[in-house]
Amino acid sequence: MQIQHLVRIHGREILNHEHMRIERECYQHGVVTTFAHSIRVACLAVWIADRLHLWHRVDLRSLIRAALLHDYFLYDWHEWDDGVHRMHGFTHGGTAMRNAMRDFRLNRVERDSIENHMFPLTPCPPRYIEGYLVTVADKISATQETLSLDRFNKPALDNPESGK
Ligand SMILES: [Fe+2]
Numbered sequence: 001m002q003i004q005h006l007v008r009i010h011g012r013e014i015l016n017h018e019h020m021r022i023e024r025e026c027y028q029h030g031v032v033t034t035f036a037h038s039i040r041v042a043c044l045a046v047w048i049a050d051r052l053h054l055w056h057r058v059d060l061r062s063l064i065r066a067a068l069l070h071d072y073f074l075y076d077w078h079e080w081d082d083g084v085h086r087m088h089g090f091t092h093g094g095t096a097m098r099n100a101m102r103d104f105r106l107n108r109v110e111r112d113s114i115e116n117h118m119f120p121l122t123p124c125p126p127r128y129i130e131g132y133l134v135t136v137a138d139k140i141s142a143t144q145e146t147l148s149l150d151r152f153n154k155p156a157l158d159n160p161e162s163g164k
Pocket residue numbers: 070071092117118138
């Protein structure tokens with residue numbers, strides 16, 4: 001089965017949630033929105049698990065849901081503000097986990113994988129293999145997105161609320 005199809009099936013509840021609108025309106029790296037980044041991370045995490053033949057050890061649904069929610073912090077971390085988001089790299093895993101717990105019923109694998117996905121920047125490593133897959137897939141995706149030349153042709157986001 002196609003990876004995108006698996007992500008769509010297991011991630012349906014998350015992808016359809018109204019707060020995903022916020023992720024569609026915030027750039028994460030370069031020209032990639034947080035929404036698109038999260039889908040990339042989910043697809044890549046599944047691909048890595050497949051390549052490493054980890055299916056007897058990985059819960060596919062938890063892996064996909066954790067990957068889709070790993071950056072569910074729901075603000076634009078590039079926006080200048082009073083400094084609340086200055087510690088973004090260190091704090092957003094916890095913020096994403098709390099937001100996700102408010103909006104969805106998460107199991108412990110999903111919670112831990114979201115909260116600790118910034119390891120080794122943050123001190124606690126993930127406790128489950130799903131968390132390591134999200135962490136690795138996130139680092140690879142973030143690097144690709146940040147280095148992409150597309151960022152120099154960044155289109156304006158259609159976001160009337162931002163006032164820009
Ligand atoms: Fe993140």
